Amino acid sequence: MLASPASNPLRRSPLLVCILVVLCIQSYYLFGYGSQAAPRHFHDGPPPDRFGPGPLVATETVIVTRTALVGPSGTNALLQKNTNIPVRGPPMHDIVLSIKTGATVIHSRVPIQLLTFVPNFPNTLVYSDLKSKIGDIKVADALARVSADEAGSSLKYWRKLQELQAQNDGLSDTDGSMGDLKEGWALDKFKNVPILIETYQKFPGASYYLFIDGDTSLISSNWFPYLMDLSRKHDPIHSPIYWGSMALLNNVPFGHGGSGYLINQAALRKLIPQDKLFDETFLLDLERNYTKLASSSCCGDLVLGQAMTDRAGVTVKHKWPWYQGETWWSIPYHESNFCSAIGTLHHVLTEDMQEIWDFEQYMLKKTGMDQWRPEGWTEEHEGGFKEWDFSNMPREARSQDLKQYKNILFRDMYDYFIARKLPRVPEKDDDGTMTQSARRVGWDNRSWKETEWNKDKVKQDGALDWQKNSILSERNCRIACEVHEKNCIQWYYRDGICGLSPKFNYGRRLRNDGTYDEWKKLGVSGWLPERVEKKISEWRAKCPGTYA
Ligand SMILES: *[C@@H]1O[C@H](CO)[C@@H](O)[C@H](O)[C@H]1NC(C)=O
Ligand SMILES: CC(=O)N[C@H]1CO[C@H](CO)[C@@H](O)[C@@H]1O
Numbered sequence: 188m189l190a191s192p193a194s195n196p197l198r199r200s201p202l203l204v205c206i207l208v209v210l211c212i213q214s215y216y217l218f219g220y221g222s223q224a225a226p227r228h229f230h231d232g233p234p235p236d237r238f239g240p241g242p243l244v245a246t247e248t249v250i251v252t253r254t255a256l257v258g259p260s261g262t263n264a265l266l267q268k269n270t271n272i273p274v275r276g277p278p279m280h281d282i283v284l285s286i287k288t289g290a291t292v293i294h295s296r297v298p299i300q301l302l303t304f305v306p307n308f309p310n311t312l313v314y315s316d317l318k319s320k321i322g323d324i325k326v327a328d329a330l331a332r333v334s335a336d337e338a339g340s341s342l343k344y345w346r347k348l349q350e351l352q353a354q355n356d357g358l359s360d361t362d363g364s365m366g367d368l369k370e371g372w373a374l375d376k377f378k379n380v381p382i383l384i385e386t387y388q389k390f391p392g393a394s395y396y397l398f399i400d401g402d403t404s405l406i407s408s409n410w411f412p413y414l415m416d417l418s419r420k421h422d423p424i425h426s427p428i429y430w431g432s433m434a435l436l437n438n439v440p441f442g443h444g445g446s447g448y449l450i451n452q453a454a455l456r457k458l459i460p461q462d463k464l465f466d467e468t469f470l471l472d473l474e475r476n477y478t479k480l481a482s483s484s485c486c487g488d489l490v491l492g493q494a495m496t497d498r499a500g501v502t503v504k505h506k507w508p509w510y511q512g513e514t515w516w517s518i519p520y521h522e523s524n525f526c527s528a529i530g531t532l533h534h535v536l537t538e539d540m541q542e543i544w545d546f547e548q549y550m551l552k553k554t555g556m557d558q559w560r561p562e563g564w565t566e567e568h569e570g571g572f573k574e575w576d577f578s579n580m581p582r583e584a585r586s587q588d589l590k591q592y593k594n595i596l597f598r599d600m601y602d603y604f605i606a607r608k609l610p611r612v613p614e615k616d617d618d619g620t621m622t623q624s625a626r627r628v629g630w631d632n633r634s635w636k637e638t639e640w641n642k643d644k645v646k647q648d649g650a651l652d653w654q655k656n657s658i659l660s661e662r663n664c665r666i667a668c669e670v671h672e673k674n675c676i677q678w679y680y681r682d683g684i685c686g687l688s689p690k691f692n693y694g695r696r697l698r699n700d701g702t703y704d705e706w707k708k709l710g711v712s713g714w715l716p717e718r719v720e721k722k723i724s725e726w727r728a729k730c731p732g733t734y735a
Contacts, residue, residue: 288401379487433505441492528594635686
């Protein structure tokens with residue numbers, strides 16, 4: 188993936204191109220590729236289990252090679268079409284995907300990214316704090332160009348990593364023995380600006396640059412129509428874009444790193460003028476200025492936000508929920524996102540990343556969007572001989588009705604992951620009376636993220652009796668939701684804390700090795716199934732298209 192486009196032998200050998208084109212055309216007829224829709228074997232109902240629907244998952248033999256998508260030997264893509272390769276949208280060469288991770292977690296996170304959504308982004312770079320490789324992919328050291336005198340003592344952890352690597356000491360933090368991840372985090376803040384500079388240098392001609400972390404997932408197929416639409420509204424070469432999920436710290440707005448941020452060519456040119464792209468004196472000056480800032484700052488995404496605002500004059504635009512800081516079970520579902528398309532997901536566990544990919548595959552087949560191609564897409568694009576340029580799209584693509592595209596929505600994620608798992612049967616109270624709540628013990632449904640009543644909060648002036656009482660027992664907290672908060676659809680109780688939420692959040696089991704009572708103390712979650720169903724159907728009614 189680090190191979191520069193200039194080394195492509197096709198550029199140099201027209202004869203080779205001819206032979207390949209002939210081969211392609213042959214295999215096109217031989218395999219009937221593209222001429223008929225692949226047979227679809229999906230159920231109409233919801234998938235039977237969390238691993239997705241049996242017959243749909245045609246990915247037992249996952250063949251993920253870069254050549255399967257891009258060429259340059261191209262024919263692979265055609266020959267493998269009839270085997271069990273995952274379905275994918277059209278590849279996006281014109282956006283560079285830049286993944287930032289760290290040496291102690293890279294092996295547990297990045298490989299699954301590379302096996303799932305990354306092949307849709309043939310120009311992907313992986314940055315860590317140590318030079319290494321994953322399979323054929325080179326991992327660059329994001330700190331290699333950081334000025335040691337500006338970074339100060341934080342770099343001692345970085346030197347330690349190099350020492351450990353040289354000594355053949357294991358670096359993975361699977362058992363937590365690497366200990367001070369805090370220090371790993373202290374290194375992280377120095378990476379963002381150098382990664383930005385290097386990513387731009389490696390692919391100076393791309394329309395877009397997307398920066399994510401090792402625990403970020405993408406709903407990759409949604410990105411092609413998204414970038415088409417964006418490019419039609421903002422010329423990527425002339426109209427600067429710095430989009431993400433905006434966070435604010437000390438009045439500096441920045442795109443939250445884990446949610447991913449998108450920067451286009453125009454915005455990068457404002458930060459690094461084209462004639463300075465390889466001017467090492469200028470770049471060193473730029474890096475030093477922001478390394479200095481990083482050493483007194485908390486986070487690298489903030490430093491990058493500052494650089495974009497101060498030097499480039501481009502301030503981040505808040506484009507939530509497309510850029511998403513949560514994953515399927517931690518997202519609060521609500522009318523504000525239920526019908527929106529998903530771009531990124533964050534805090535994604537390795538096993539969740541696989542499930543999110545299975546979900547995307549399931550949806551693509553269900554909506555038929557695995558067959559979708561933009562207007563003006565040719566056999567050459569399909570075979571990997573020609574790259575799609577978002578800044579210079581064919582005229583047909585500029586006028587294509589993108590509303591026809593069936594994006595994968597939060598609604599779909601709810602249906603796929605949650606609808607079947609949601610506890611639905613209300614329970615009896617200790618005194619035998621029926622409640623409205625279905626419960627889960629040792630479970631955190633994150634209701635506290637919306638409204639949390641706790642010991643401090645109930646002391647505030649104006650706190651009502653039911654609010655004060657809600658923190659005293661699980662029963663009171665449940666009643667607060669059922670009786671006192673009209674919009675409440677779920678609650679969470681733990682000693683001294685009562686969370687009440689008008690949004691739906693599934694949450695997760697809390698880990699505990701102790702007794703049932705100890706486990707229960709960590710928290711109990713309740714949902715009001717009747718109210719949940721009512722809310723979900725209200726939100727659902729607003730979603731365009733009905734293929735659910
Ligand atoms: C770095 O900071 C100095 C001092 O504030 C400033 O003069 C210079 O232009 C900055 N350089 C870059 C590339 O941002
Ligand atoms: C797993 C998880 O998110 N746990 C949260 C449970 O709720 C408390 C607050 O009530 C948080 O501090 C935990 O992080």
